[in-house]
Amino acid sequence: MKTKIENLIREALKSLDIQAETISLEHPSDLKMGDYSTNVAMAHAKTLKMNPKELAQKIVDEMSKGPFDMVDKIEVAGPGFINFYLSREFFTDSVKSILNTGEDWGKNELYAGKRVILDYTDPNPFKPFHIGHLMTNAIGESIARIFEFSGAETIRSNYQGDVGPHVAKAIYGIMQDGMREGTASEVAKYIGDCYAKGSGAYETSEQAKEAINTINKKVYDRSDEEVNKIYDWGRKITLEAFEDIYKILGTKFVHYFFESEMAPIGMKIVNENTPKIFEESEGAVVFKGEKYDPKLHTRVFITSAGIPLYETKELGLTVTKFEKARPDLSLVVTAVEQGDYMRVVAKAISLIYPEYGSKMKHVTHGMMRFASGKMSSRKGNVITGESMIHDSIDTVLEKMNDRELGDEEKRKISEIVGVAGIKYSILRSSLGSDIIYDQEKSTSFEGDSGPYLQYTAVRANSILEKARIVNIAADYTNAPSDVTDLEKKLYQFPEVVVHAYTELEPHHIATYLTELASQFNSFYANTVVLDEASEYSSYRVALVSAFYQTMKNGLYLLGIQTPEKM
C-alpha cells in the first residue's frame, strides 16, 4: 500500500513538472489525521515559490483525477500536509492477509539469502551468570529473531572465558572448601561464591596471590592433577548451569567458542603480522590504533610475559567465526564498556583481513541498574542474572495463587511470564541508554510491561476459544462500515519490523505492541465480540484472531512466549 501511494504522489508530481527524489510518507501520530501523510508540498513549496497549502491542493487535485482504490479520501491539512484516509476495503483486506500468512505475518525479504552470525551473552565458566549477561542475551536474541524475520539465516554463537585469572581464583576458593554435590544451579552458585572468596584473597594476601598465579599457569599447561580435576568438574557444571538458564530464556546457540581455543589462533595471527601491523613496546606486543585513526588508542595484545590478552583472543575468535560460518555479517552484542576497545581490535582485523572489515558490526547497550534501595535479591544476596530470573518467576507464581490452574501449569506459565517481565524491561528502551530495573513494575502487569502484553493476548485467545464453542467462525466478508483504531494499528506491523531491523533497535517493536495492546483492550471494553444477534460477530472474531497473531509474532521478536492461559 505504501508504494502504491508513493507512486500515486510521484505521478501527480510528474504531471505538475515537479522533480522529487524521495517521497517521505509516514503515519501521522494521531489516527484522526489519516493513515498516511506526506510532506512533499512543504518540501517543494519554497523552490517553486508557492504557498505550501496551495501546492498541496494542486497535488491533491491532480491525484483525484485518476482512479484509485482502497483510498477513501485525500485531504490537505495543517501547514500543507497531504493526508490519505484508507478505505474499509483496505482494512478488511489486511485482516484477511494476517490470517492467511499466520506465523509469517510481518516478515520481509530485506536480508534474504544472507547469513549472519550473532555473538551474544558470553558468560564465563566459574563465575556467576550476572545481570549484564541477562541483558545482552535478551537483546541478542531479539536481534537474531528480527534478522530471521528479515529473511536471514541466523547462527547464534556464544563466547566464553574458560581460562584466565578468574578461573584460578575460583579454583583457589574451591581448594579451600572442597568440591560439592547438587544440581548444576546450586553447584554453580557455590563456585561463584568460591570465586568471590578467591578474588578477595588475591587482593589481601600475598601468599594467596602467589598461589593463584601458580594455579593460573597450571590451568594453561595442565600439569597438576588436582587442578585438572577441579577445573574439568567446575567447567562442566557451570556450563550446564548456563544451559538451564538459556532454556528458560529461550535461546539455542549453535556454536560455543572458548577463550582457551581462541588464544593460540590469535597468537599465531599476531606473530605473523608483527612488525607489519603490531609492534613491540616495553616488552609487550601492541597495536597502535592512533596511527590509523586519532580516535583509536594503543592496546596491548600480548603481555611482556608472553600471555595473550583478550584482544588477541578476540582476533582469533573473529577469524574463526568467518572461517567456520562464512557469514555476510558478523554481529557482536556487548555492553558499551567494550565499545572503544572493540573499535581498536576491529581496525587491526580489517588491516589484516580487508574482506572482513565491512562485514563486522558491534552493537553496544547500556547497563542495568536498580531502582534505589533495591540492590539485593529477595533473599538478601547480591543479584545475579539467575537470581533475578527466579525472583521474577516466584513473584508471578504468588500472583497466580488464586487462578484455577494446576500446579504444574502454574509453574510453566509463571516461568514464561516471569521471563517476559525481565525481557520487556530490557527491550522497551533504546539500546544506548542504561535501564533501571524495578521488579515491582516489571511484574506489576499493568500497562507497559511484558505480562500486560501477554495478558492481553490471553484475553484474545480466550475469546477465540469461546468462539469455537458457540460456533462462530472467523470470516471477513461482512465487516461493519466503521473502521476501529485497532485495525488502523494492525496493518502497520510489518513496517515496524522493518524499522526495528534497519536500526537494529528492538524497542520499536516493544513500543508498538504496547500501543497495539492498548487499542485491543479499548476495543474489548467497547465491543461485544460474540454477540449472536450481531451480523458482525464473524468479522470481529477474525479481527480478534488477527490481533492475537500479530501480538504473538511481535512477542516472538522480543524473545517472549505467548501463554494460552495465565
Next chain:
RNA sequence: GCACCCGUGGUGAAAUGGAUAUCACGACGGUCUUCGGAACCGUUAUUCCAAGUUCGAAUCUUGGCGGGUGCACCA
C-alpha cells in the same frame, strides 16, 4: 585531559527534520464486574542551557553544563 554514549512531565520511556511532543507508572476522579477487572474512560504535568541551519528542531551544527563508560600489559 582526550574519546564514546546519554540528557524529554514527580518517575521510567517513545518520537525516519513535521501538525496540539506520545505511552506507561504515580496522583486524583469515574466505569461496577457482560467474551477473563491483571481491564477500560477522564484529569494532571515534560524536550539541560545558549547561539546557528531550516518553511519547520526533542531530533542537525557549534559552544557550554550535567551523568555514564573507556583510555598499556583485567575480561
